[in-house]
Amino acid sequence: MNAPASRSRFREAEKRRDSDHVSFLRHKGFRWLWIALLLSGASALGYALIDQQPRPNGGTWYGYTLGTIGLGLILWLTMLGVRKRRINPGAWSLKAWTSAHVYLGLSLVVVGTLHTGFQIGWNVHTLAYVLMLLVIATGIYGVVVYAVLPARMSDNRREMTRAQMLDALTALDRQLESAAQPLARDEADLVLAALKQSPFAGGLLARLTGRYPGCATARARKGMAGDSEAEQRVRALLEKRLAQLGQLREALRIRAALEVWLFLHVPLTMALIAALTAHVISVFYYW
Amino acid sequence: MSHVLIEKTDHLSDTIFKYQKGKHVMATPSNLVLRSDIDFEAGKRETILGRWDEQIAGHKVNVKLNAEVVKVEGAKGAFRIHLRGGEVVEAANIVLAIGTQGNPNRLRCPGADSPLIQYQLDDPGEYFDEHITVIGSGDAGIENALGLAADPAQRNVVTILNRSADFARAKAANVALLEEAEREGRVIVRRETEPAEVRDGELLLNTRDGQEAIRCDRIIARTGSQPPRGFVEAMGIEFSSPEPGSFPKLSPEFETTTPGIHVIGALAGYPLIKHCMNQGYDVIEFLAGNRDLKPADEPLLAAKFAALPGKRSVEEWLAVFGGNVGVLADLSVLQLRELMLDSTCHAYEPGQVIFRRNDPGSSMFAIAEGSVAVEVNPADPSITVGIEQGSIFGEVGLISGRRRGATIRAAEPVVALELPRMAALKLLATSPGAARAVNAIAIERQLLQMFGPGITKSDVAPLVASAELVQARAGQVIVTEGAEDKDVYIVRSGSMIVEKQIGERPVFLSYLPAGSYFGEMAVIDGSQRVATVKAAIKSEVIRLPGEAFLAFLAANPVLRDKALSEMTARRATNAFIEGQKGSFSGVVDMYSQTAQFLVDNGIGEATDVLLIDEKLCIGCDNCEKACADSHDGLSRLDREAGRTYAHLHVPTSCRHCEHPHCMADCPPNAIKRGPDGEVFIDETCIGCGNCQRNCPYGVIRMDAKPPKKPSLLQWMLFGKGPGPGEAPYGWRKSEAKKQALPEAKLAVKCDMCARIDGGPACVRACPTGAAIRVSPEKFLTYTKLAEDAE
Structure with a gap:
């Protein structure tokens, strides 16, 4: 056994076991926030102090510098998607990457804007700039939901996994099916419709809002008006089913909110990179 | 013949x-x-x-x-x-x-040899239109009853009998399924009912309200085995x-x-x-008369002894080990041979390090020839204490499951036997003499180590003589707040929690891992017990009578000062938490309850455990994916499952227990503790599933090693393969079939990414910092739990 190596690993592991649970936003005492502020501050200071001729513009040497920094940052920020999926050995931390991604991404607002020299028009250059702002805006939404929703998701879960929520629903369905046997035809049909409907039915809008206007269980609950023993039993079960559906749908809603922005953020990033390519080529072509 | x-x-x-x-x-x-x-x-x-x-x-x-x-x-x-x-x-x-x-327990009622009775159920699907009675309220009985009633098309009438009113011996999940089946009328559950007589096509029952006969075509008796x-x-x-x-x-x-x-x-x-x-x-x-046959393990032992100096035969070496080492004296030749097979023989040059302080290690060493030196002062390696030929060392690691307390070197040429944890425990269980000897040495060394350099064997001899081992089950109170008793305790294995009644509720003060001592305050200043100390898990403590401890301190003024300063520190912690209670009682309650929740979920016996802060967890399951991609394509953790308290989630994942339950019954001894403290399963696993059944936290899964996936680049560019993380079961199954891979299901569990540079992948791959791996003595403190970081 390699004793010295193993001892250094022990020290590393002890440090890890002693570490606080700190979110990506506070990682290492806001290290990347400070770096991003420094970068933004320096860019702004340079913009203010350097006399760019004929006027501040992407084409001056300072404009090129900012543009190169911005392009480099954008390409590097895109690599988060690879970093997240490439689980190779080494002392990397995805949390540190996320932290850097968020703060450096935000600093692009300053770097990118100064690079434009506030010259906006109907062209591919401005398209790239607007796309960049859209990517950052979706990203900000992402940071907000990451900060707010996890605790809500945890509260809603009440220690149940999603598979267990579905199992609980199946168990209720089995009870409902036998409890509905003595019901009259029209009431039995209501129950059957509720059982037949997929708990996921309702589409994207329902998923995101948590509102399921076509919910057959809710309809069956409303239609179960009688007072016979069987009807009371079915009504109680339908209420349980509604509650269980509610928990499952809330879990899905939060999950969807945590993920939906990525369906804008990532394609917009692809579009941004395409626009940037056009922007860079055209700039050099018309040098 | x-x-x-x-x-x-x-x-x-x-x-x-x-x-x-x-x-x-x-x-x-x-x-x-x-x-x-x-x-x-x-x-x-x-x-x-x-x-x-x-x-x-x-x-x-x-x-x-x-x-x-x-x-x-x-x-x-x-x-x-x-x-x-x-x-x-x-x-x-x-x-x-x-x-x-x-043998399965037979029914004890008239008609117990009736052909209607069977003691095993191989295929519940082969019976139709029968009235079947299952007798027995354990998991086997419940699973059989549920299996027989699973398919309504078989039209069986299934009854299960339970002598008592509840199903205390069965898993909660099975009981829940049975109760559900009962509600739906698929299974008839008869509580407080016993079979009275098996008749032809009929079973007479003793119920709470008298005897009753039911129709019965088949009886499945699952009442345990003898x-x-x-x-x-x-x-x-x-x-x-x-x-x-x-x-x-x-x-x-x-x-x-x-x-x-x-x-x-x-x-x-x-x-x-x-x-x-x-x-x-x-x-x-x-x-048949072949008396010269060497046992089959002869070549294995010869290979083991080959590395030792002196070119002695297997017999001679066995005589050296069996004769010189005190704790092996009682063993038969057969037991000695087997112990040798499970153990490792070492030869060390003078000055060579055998193990270092803080190395993980739960093995025990026995010195067959030569002697060793213990570096008792970490600051000055030149101060050593000797351990002589025939004695043992490393037993503290074995008993407490914790890291080595001191560096040990060979003092002269040494031949030593290293007994891995399982072999050593087996030795202690089979040889009472060895157990007594190891216990006495362990208590003495524990005292020496605790009180540090400058204390000799003769100083602690009266304490050792008066010491008494006390077993404590989880939750057992050792010291009660307000009591007048005056003993000092050392945690030998397991761990303790310290609580104090503040207002209405007990408040968690601190966590004491093995190796710490408690109870000295009341002895030194003659006061009442200021807090309650109870076992967090099954533990063992050494009780030292108060007078002996006082006499020992009186003889060693330096230690007395040290004890007094430690006491002041403990007082300060307690006073701090009590002080907080007045102004921020909510925070203290939260701390106390979170700590208790973690102890209830096995953190007390953990050495390194994955926790998830659900205020940060976005549910992306990247931890599981990273786990699968770091280890043969199977995830060793289930993020979503497990208990949660105040947004702190304990997922289903290995705690690397101090005394791993999984190691208890592994036929090939394939479960070991590695150099970084990780509990891992090596390639000799036979897939018997004992460890999976023995783990109280359900963290071991049985599965076949999946086929290799196409690379990440191929997936990203061309969509080849299932992508990052554990491949779906169907893909693994069909791909394994295509590649004709072996399908042996082996035990799979977390190895703390021990051989992977960078450490645990689950933590590295968490994008928000929700996943952390901690040890209880570092985490179960007020600062970590109450002042939680956002």
Whole structure:
């Protein structure tokens, strides 16, 4: 056994076991926030102090510098998607990457804007700039939901996994099916419709809002008006089913909110990179 | 040789016969040569059984099926073996290879031998239109009842009987399923009901309200089984100790204390198939008069001793170890050989380091030749204390499960035996003398280590003499707040929690890992106990009488000062938390309850455990994906499952316990503690599933190693393969079939990414910082739990 190596690993592991649970936003005492502020501050200071001729513009040497920094940052920020999926050995931390991604991404607002020299028009250059702002805006939404929703998701879960929520629903369905046997035809049909409907039915809008206007269980609950023993039993079960559906749908809603922005953020990033390519080529072509 | 092979059932090899269809049977240890004339290599259950039946027929073995032995009488040369049904077999010698499974408990009511009764249910799908009664309220009974009622198309009427009112012995999940089935009318559950008489097509029941007869076409009795020990002891065979886990005393030829009866296989303490086959061969050779046959392990032992200096033979080395090492004195040759096989022999040059302080290690060393030096002062390696030939060291790591307390070097040329944890525990369990010796040494060393340099054996001798070992079950109170008793305790194994009643509720003050001591405050200043100390998990403490401790402190003023300053520090912590209680009682309650929640979920016995802060967890499951991608494509953690308190989630993932439950019953000893403290399963796993059943936290899964996935780049660019993380079951199954990969299901568990640079992948791959891995003594503190970071 390699004793010295193993001892250094022990020290590393002890440090890890002693570490606080700190979110990506506070990682290492806001290290990347400070770096991003420094970068933004320096860019702004340079913009203010350097006399760019004929006027501040992407084409001056300072404009090129900012543009190169911005392009480099954008390409590097895109690599988060690879970093997240490439689980190779080494002392990397995805949390540190996320932290850097968020703060450096935000600093692009300053770097990118100064690079434009506030010259906006109907062209591919401005398209790239607007796309960049859209990517950052979706990203900000992402940071907000990451900060707010996890605790809500945890509260809603009440220690149940999603598979267990579905199992609980199946168990209720089995009870409902036998409890509905003595019901009259029209009431039995209501129950059957509720059982037949997929708990996921309702589409994207329902998923995101948590509102399921076509919910057959809710309809069956409303239609179960009688007072016979069987009807009371079915009504109680339908209420349980509604509650269980509610928990499952809330879990899905939060999950969807945590993920939906990525369906804008990532394609917009692809579009941004395409626009940037056009922007860079055209700039050099018309040098 | 005139012989008969007596078999209880209607087929041979019942243990393997009962394996599920198609199960892959392993043939470990692979370095052991198979001597038997019957072949055995790893393969499918059916292949092995088929080959054995064929070869047993080919060798003209005289087999007697459906013969259950009820009693053995007589002595060597003239045994009389009584079979159920009255037949008697006469034999000169007997070889018992009956394993440890035992016989199912039979029903104890009239009609217990009715053909309606069966003790096993192989395929619940083969019965139709029957009234079936299941007797027994354990998991086996419930699972059978649910299986029989699963498909309504079979139209069975299934009844399950339970002697008591609740199903206390069964898993909660099974009970929930049964109650659900009862509500739906699929299974009739009769509580507080016992069978009174089995009649033809009818079962008479004793219920709370009197007798009642029900229709019954079949009875499945699952009322547990009787271990074979009683049957074996009835033949006059002695066991090594009254402990339930002990084995019969055996000679080198596997002969028991009853001459003429030999015991081999699991009953003799060898649960692996190959061992048993070799032992059977050896015993028969011995009985046939071949007295020169060396045991099958001879070449293995020779290889083990080859590295030692002096070119001595196996016999000579066994004599050196058995003769010189005190704790091995009571062992028989057979036990010594086996211990040697499980252990490692080392030779060290003078000055060579044997282990270092803070190295993980739960093995114990015994010095066969030479002596070693212990560096008692971490700051100054030149201060050492010697340990002489024949003694042991490293026992603190073995008992407490914690890291090495001091660096140990060879003082002169040393030949030492390293007993891995399992082998050492087995030694302590089988040899009471060894257990006493190790305990005395361990207490002395623990005291020496705790009080630090400058204290000698003679200083602590009176304390050692007055010390007493106390076992504590989880939750047991050792010291009660406000009490007047005056003893000092040392946590020897396990851990303690300290609580104080503040206002209405007990408040968690601190966590004491093994190696710490408590109770000294009341002794030193004569006050009442200021807090309650209770065991977090099953623990062992050393009780030192207060007067002896005071006398010891009086004789060592430096220690007295140290104890006083530590006391002040503890007082300050307690006072701080009490002070907080007034102004921020919500925070203290939260801290106290979170700590208690974590202890309830096994953190108290953990060394390194994954926790998830659900205020940060976005549910992306990247931890699981990273786990799968770091280890052969199977995730060793289930993020979503597990308990949560105040947004702190304990996922289903290995805690790397100080005393791992999974290690308790691993036939090939494949579960070990690695150099970084991780508990891991090595490649000798035979897939028996014992560890999975023994783990109280459900963190071990049984699965086949999945096929290799296309690379990440291929997936990102061309969508090839299932992508990052654990591949879906269907993909693994079909791809494995395509590539003709072996499907043996082996035990899979977290190894803390021990051999992976960068450390645990689950933590590295968490995008938000929700996943953390901590140790209890660092995490169960007020600062970590109450002032939680956002």
